[in-house]
Amino acid sequence: MTSDQFALLAKQLENLKDRSAFYAKKFEGIDLASIKTQADFEKLPFSEKADLREAYPLGLAAVPEEQIVRIHSSSGTTGTPVIVPYTAKDVDDWGEMFKRCYEIAGITNRDRIHITPGYGLWTAGIGFQNGAEKLGAMAIPMGPGNTNKQIQMMIDLKSTVLCATASYALLLAEEIEKRGIQDQIHLRKGVIGSERWGAKTRERIQEILGIELYDVYGLTEIYGPGIGISCPENDGMHVFNDYVYVEIIDPETGEVLPDGEWGEIVLTTLQKEGAPLIRFRTHDLSRIVPGTCACGREDVRLDIISGRSDDMMKIHGVNVFPSQIEEVLSAFDGASSEYQIRISHLDGRDTMRLYVEAVSGEVDFAQLGKQIAAEVKSRIGFTPLVKIVELGLLPRSEKKSKRVYDERYE
Numbered sequence: 089m090t091s092d093q094f095a096l097l098a099k100q101l102e103n104l105k106d107r108s109a110f111y112a113k114k115f116e117g118i119d120l121a122s123i124k125t126q127a128d129f130e131k132l133p134f135s136e137k138a139d140l141r142e143a144y145p146l147g148l149a150a151v152p153e154e155q156i157v158r159i160h161s162s163s164g165t166t167g168t169p170v171i172v173p174y175t176a177k178d179v180d181d182w183g184e185m186f187k188r189c190y191e192i193a194g195i196t197n198r199d200r201i202h203i204t205p206g207y208g209l210w211t212a213g214i215g216f217q218n219g220a221e222k223l224g225a226m227a228i229p230m231g232p233g234n235t236n237k238q239i240q241m242m243i244d245l246k247s248t249v250l251c252a253t254a255s256y257a258l259l260l261a262e263e264i265e266k267r268g269i270q271d272q273i274h275l276r277k278g279v280i281g282s283e284r285w286g287a288k289t290r291e292r293i294q295e296i297l298g299i300e301l302y303d304v305y306g307l308t309e310i311y312g313p314g315i316g317i318s319c320p321e322n323d324g325m326h327v328f329n330d331y332v333y334v335e336i337i338d339p340e341t342g343e344v345l346p347d348g349e350w351g352e353i354v355l356t357t358l359q360k361e362g363a364p365l366i367r368f369r370t371h372d373l374s375r376i377v378p379g380t381c382a383c384g385r386e387d388v389r390l391d392i393i394s395g396r397s398d399d400m401m402k403i404h405g406v407n408v409f410p411s412q413i414e415e416v417l418s419a420f421d422g423a424s425s426e427y428q429i430r431i432s433h434l435d436g437r438d439t440m441r442l443y444v445e446a447v448s449g450e451v452d453f454a455q456l457g458k459q460i461a462a463e464v465k466s467r468i469g470f471t472p473l474v475k476i477v478e479l480g481l482l483p484r485s486e487k488k489s490k491r492v493y494d495e496r497y498e
Contacts, residue, residue: 089126093333096358097129104364108150110143111366130335130344134354135368137162140170140309148363149173156362161209162308169209172308173362179218181359185328186219186314192326192385193277193302193317195249197224202247204256205281206232211312216251216279219314225249232256235263246274250299254280254289258425259484261296275299281306281313287418288425305390307372309365310355316390324377324389331359334388335367336376339397347376352397353390371397401431401492403438406469410491416463417444422451423460426482432495440472445479453477 089097101120105112114133123129140148148171149156156173174182195201201220205212213231220227228245230238238260241247250257257280264270275297281304290301305325306313316327327334335354336345345351353370373396377389395411402408410429417423424445431440444460446453453476465471 089333093329093358100358100364104150110147132367134342135365137170141168144168145171146173150364151175151361160211160308160312170309175361178360178362181331182215182311182314183218183222185331186215187222188328189304189314189317190219190223192319193279194320195225195277199248200226200228200245201249201251202228202230202242204230204232204238204252211308215312215314235260239264243272248274248276250275250278252280255484257293258289261293265296273297279304292425307370309368310357319381319383319385321382323381324391326385326387326389329387333358334376334390347378350375373397401494403431403440403470408468412468416460416467419463420456420460422446422456424479427491428482429492430495442472442474443482444474444476445482446476447479449478
């Protein structure tokens with residue numbers, strides 16, 4: 089942690105227990121004024137999403153209610169959602185960070201930014217829009233869905249930047265290719281976020297649309313998308329040091345890991361007013377890229393998000409992550425980026441069925457299936473049932489793609 093970051097942290101911790109009932113309970117018995125060094129800071133307990141759920145609805149607030157100008161919410165797929173309050177400064181700071189993201193990607197106020205992520209309680213769409221407006225660019229707030237209208241507006245308004253999840257960017261690209269209208273599309277860049285995506289998906293979107301793609305990072309609990317982005321060097325995502333402090337920990341022990349080692353991302357907000365978060369475990373897996381980027385920016389860099397510590401599947405006693413399957417598929421030219429995993433319990437044992445789209449009908453489906461099954465066996469330690477299917481047969485999503493279906497617990 090730099091001296092500038094530590095000064096911001098000290099200000100954040102000042103009277104925090106008085107301002108926040110959440111932290112009064114979380115840090116009970118801890119004198120926050122005694123946090124003087126990095127080692128002191130690393131002794132503070134982590135925050136978890138489960139903790140935040142217990143604070144529902146407005147228990148996270150660290151300011152009086154009259155200072156809260158907006159709330160956002162993360163998905164409540166496990167029941168109670170997380171409600172995150174924002175002050176006017178929080179909203180402005182978030183817009184400033186997203187403006188930086190656009191600038192790093194070479195996007196200017198002459199661009200027309202086509203925004204497809206959802207609006208509402210989710211932080212996505214409005215984050216992309218706030219940044220575009222702060223940049224002075226033309227925001228086209230489409231939201232998700234209605235692909236016909238998306239493409240028509242893209243053509244008529246000459247959109248130059250596409251903001252989307254990787255899944256929806258792929259769906260739009262494939263639809264544009266199917267219609268043979270690439271020459272009517274004016275896109276030059278894509279800002280992609282909200283889900284992990286593999287190299288094959290990136291390559292396919294770039295190949296069809298002929299655009300530069302940038303990874304944007306963020307999560308609802310920490311402002312939303314826009315706290316970091318990849319640059320033209322494509323060597324990690326720059327996370328803005330003056331707003332967010334990044335740690336990488338061992339997911340099992342909680343030990344802070346040195347730069348370069350893979351682990352779980354832990355984030356601390358340095359200026360957030362409405363709902364400060366101290367040592368928040370994101371469960372996203374990555375690493376801090378050592379050294380300074382060739383682009384010259386000195387912000388800390390996160391590598392690609394390789395997965396989540398909580399999306400691990402256990403099959404035949406083996407720990408498996410979706411990213412491992414993607415690595416296997418990347419070795420086969422005949423396999424596309426799209427796959428689906430279904431895990432079931434048959435005849436007293438776990439079985440994994442892996443459906444993979446072929447890049448074309450010219451691929452030998454049977455042979456490719458055997459090769460992929462053998463490679464999974466070689467790398468991971470068990471043999472899945474692999475079925476190769478035609479390109480476009482697996483479902484596409486306007487939001488995030490669901491790739492793993494664990495039917496053992498249904």
